[in-house]
Amino acid sequence: MSTSQESKILQVENLHFSYGKFKVLKGISLSVETGKIAALIGPNGAGKTTFYNVISGGVIPNMGKIIFDGLDITNFKADKVVKAGLCRSFQITNIFEDLTVIENIFIPLLIRDGKYLKFWDNLKNKKDLYDEAKEILNLVGLEDFIFSKVNELAYGDKRRVEIAITLATNPKMILLDEPTAGMNPSETERMVKLIKDLNEKTNTTILITEHDMNVVFGISDYIYVLHQGELLASGTPYEIRENERVREAYLGGADYVIS
Numbered sequence: 001m002s003t004s005q006e007s008k009i010l011q012v013e014n015l016h017f018s019y020g021k022f023k024v025l026k027g028i029s030l031s032v033e034t035g036k037i038a039a040l041i042g043p044n045g046a047g048k049t050t051f052y053n054v055i056s057g058g059v060i061p062n063m064g065k066i067i068f069d070g071l072d073i074t075n076f077k078a079d080k081v082v083k084a085g086l087c088r089s090f091q092i093t094n095i096f097e098d099l100t101v102i103e104n105i106f107i108p109l110l111i112r113d114g115k116y117l118k119f120w121d122n123l124k125n126k127k128d129l130y131d132e133a134k135e136i137l138n139l140v141g142l143e144d145f146i147f148s149k150v151n152e153l154a155y156g157d158k159r160r161v162e163i164a165i166t167l168a169t170n171p172k173m174i175l176l177d178e179p180t181a182g183m184n185p186s187e188t189e190r191m192v193k194l195i196k197d198l199n200e201k202t203n204t205t206i207l208i209t210e211h212d213m214n215v216v217f218g219i220s221d222y223i224y225v226l227h228q229g230e231l232l233a234s235g236t237p238y239e240i241r242e243n244e245r246v247r248e249a250y251l252g253g254a255d256y257v258i259s
């Protein structure tokens with residue numbers, strides 16, 4: 001029988017982080033339930049990116065504890081965090097634009113399996129590598145673009161490559177940074193569907209940061225609201241929408257639709 005502890009894949013306790021004397025995270029405690037889609041929202045400068053940096057091993061916190069899947073990862077560097085199964089989406093800037101879509105997936109698969117140094121040998125020999133990459137690309141809806149150069153893809157499809165690279169690390173949980181930023185309405189709709197499908201088909205826990213409130217309310221099982229480095233509120237989309245403090249501090253009293 002699973003306990004409530006086991007159902008929380010990520011537990012963050014009293015997390016503090018400062019840039020010099022400037023306190024950015026001021027004692028954040030939150031936990032993310034296994035298999036859910038959660039959102040971390042807050043106005044510009046609230047500390048969302050810094051929170052991601054800390055939990056993904058980009059920087060070490062000044063104080064606090066990060067437990068992932070039962071493992072204390074507080075002082076882990078980024079590569080060890082990825083190995084533990086927590087992977088932040090790789091930004092478009094990290095994609096090799098001149099390589100094909102599938103070659104971009106081979107790289108993280110080979111790194112994951114410790115075979116990156118024999119990159120070209122492995123490419124020639126490994127049918128299973130190809131099959132696994134193809135399966136991931138099917139999952140993100142890029143099956144028609146396997147041999148396209150990344151620089152020929154539309155913006156929305158490039159962001160799918162980003163997610164495919166993340167999936168190639170075999171994550172238990174992924175962190176997506178504004179997955180619909182810069183997208184037109186139809187690209188946004190496709191991205192929302194992709195995130196929901198991934199969560200359902202692979203049972204991967206997903207945490208997103210996002211400024212589009214329609215996306216946030218439409219996709220999330222649970223929402224955390226950061227404000228000036230502190231957790232202002234957390235709850236279901238309904239609870240967050242109804243929360244007066246959130247409305248005043250962040251949503252500005254606007255009437256957002258929960259789809």
Ligand SMILES: Nc1ncnc2c1ncn2[C@@H]1O[C@H](COP(=O)(O)OP(=O)(O)OP(=O)(O)O)[C@@H](O)[C@H]1O
Nearest residue numbers: 019022024042043044045046047048049050051226
């Ligand atoms: N490298 C840095 N050095 C000093 N201050 C920083 C640095 N990076 C961020 N900050 C400051 O930390 C605070 C939190 O920034 P952060 O980027 O985490 O916020 P955010 O919630 O992600 O904002 P946005 O929604 O605009 O991306 C801001 O006041 C920012 O100016």
